[in-house]
Amino acid sequence: MxxxxxxxxxxxxxxxxxxxxxxxxxxxxxxxxxxxxxxxxxxxxxxxxxxxxxxxxNGTPGTTQSTIEELRALDVFTADPKTVLEVGPGSGRYLEKTLKECSPGRYEIYETAQPWANYLVDTFGVVSQPTAGSSLAPTPDGSVDLVQAHKVFNTVTFLCASRYFFEMARVTRPGGRIVFDVMTETCLGPATVRTWATQGGTGHDSYPAAMPRRTCVDLFETLDCSLEASFLAQMGVASTEVLVFRKKP
Structure with a gap:
């Protein structure tokens, strides 16, 4: 081992x-x-x-659970979502804990790594949708109560993340919630940037990726989604900011 x-x-x-x-x-x-x-x-x-x-x-026990507990305190799960969609669930660590908090009748995933997608289908009975670029095309408009993505948009390019944002807003029903984390300026003070640059490894073309907070908030406002809350979540040598939006009824 x-x-x-x-x-x-x-x-x-x-x-x-x-x-x-x-x-x-x-x-x-x-x-x-x-x-x-x-x-x-x-x-x-x-x-x-x-x-x-x-x-x-990761050497950071409890980090996934702490995010789930923050979302619980914000009543994200007590709203009893009937349909959940997760972008990039990977190994399913957030998916697993989400299913302990609520019991949706349908849980859709968009995961490009087929072995993990198959594992999540077999283990948790979720629905694996075909992935294509930054599209959620198989999911109908306004059909999902909770759309979420964790530790995804700080690993892809700005345009890739932005395209997903449009799709996430499209598939969310009025009154539903959208939850995701991004590496905003809140997470990138001078000391943190120095740490990423000197201790965070060599990185690659898209990781770690920054996303202006105001860009997210303003964009989702144009998509009839208002920011309800935000909090920090640990990632690597620093943190990301979790944003919680509600689509207007």
């Missing part, structure tokens, strides 16, 4: 995110969570895959 743990730590030591590489991957993401090795190591450690990633691979 130590060899497996050492290998995955090298792969993800600087990242702290849950995106995975596949032949359909876009946006320059070159780090990944190896499917078979991660499953075996989690089983050997007696942990769920999500908890294994938090505690062993």
């Amino acid at each position: 130590s060899a497996v743990k050492s290998g995955v730590r090298r792969l993800l030591g600087r990242a702290g995110f849950d995106i995975v590489r596949s032949t359909d991957s876009r946006g320059g993401v070159d780090d990944f969570i190896p499917f078979e090795a991660t499953i075996r190591a989690a089983q050997a450690a007696g942990l769920s895959v999500g908890d294994y990633i938090d505690e062993i691979m």
